[in-house]
Amino acid sequence: MNGPNRELLLAYLDDALDEMDTHVVEQELRASEPLRQQLRQLMQERDRGEHSVGAIWRRQRLSCPPRDRLGSFLLGVLDDDVQDYVQFHLQTIGCAYCLANLADLQTQQQDADGQVKKRRKRYFQTSAGLLQPPEKKKKG
Numbered sequence: 001m002n003g004p005n006r007e008l009l010l011a012y013l014d015d016a017l018d019e020m021d022t023h024v025v026e027q028e029l030r031a032s033e034p035l036r037q038q039l040r041q042l043m044q045e046r047d048r049g050e051h052s053v054g055a056i057w058r059r060q061r062l063s064c065p066p067r068d069r070l071g072s073f074l075l076g077v078l079d080d081d082v083q084d085y086v087q088f089h090l091q092t093i094g095c096a097y098c099l100a101n102l103a104d105l106q107t108q109q110q111d112a113d114g115q116v117k118k119r120r121k122r123y124f125q126t127s128a129g130l131l132q133p134p135e136k137k138k139k140g
């Protein structure tokens with residue numbers, strides 16, 4: 001069995017995994033002393049390499065909310081603390097990756113809105129057509 005790989009452990013250290021993955025990693029850590037050693041080693045490496053561009057990039061990318069969460073953020077349907085986190089990530093950290101993703105999602109949502117409105121309008125016109133009394137035939 002391979003166990004979680006290095007990136008997964010790093011993501012675990014950054015608290016960037018979802019509940020399911022976190023649970024899996026924790027189970028494997030409990031079961032495996034070599035894995036715990038690997039984790040300790042990674043923590044030390046991380047402390048030493050904390051300020052390398054690569055480490056910062058990876059840390060920031062891994063802390064990015066997933067795209068569906070950005071979508072929920074736009075809709076304002078997230079729990080308050082999650083909403084705050086995403087806002088912090090976008091506004092304070094200014095993550096270019098997520099801002100680009102957000103702009104893309106915004107465009108999509110606007111398109112979707114537009115289509116719904118168009119559909120509604122068409123439906124309304126069709127219904128209105130049905131509700132109009134039939135034209136009277138001209139008497140000849």
Ligand SMILES: [Zn+2]
Nearest residue numbers: 064095097098
């Ligand atoms: Zn991001």
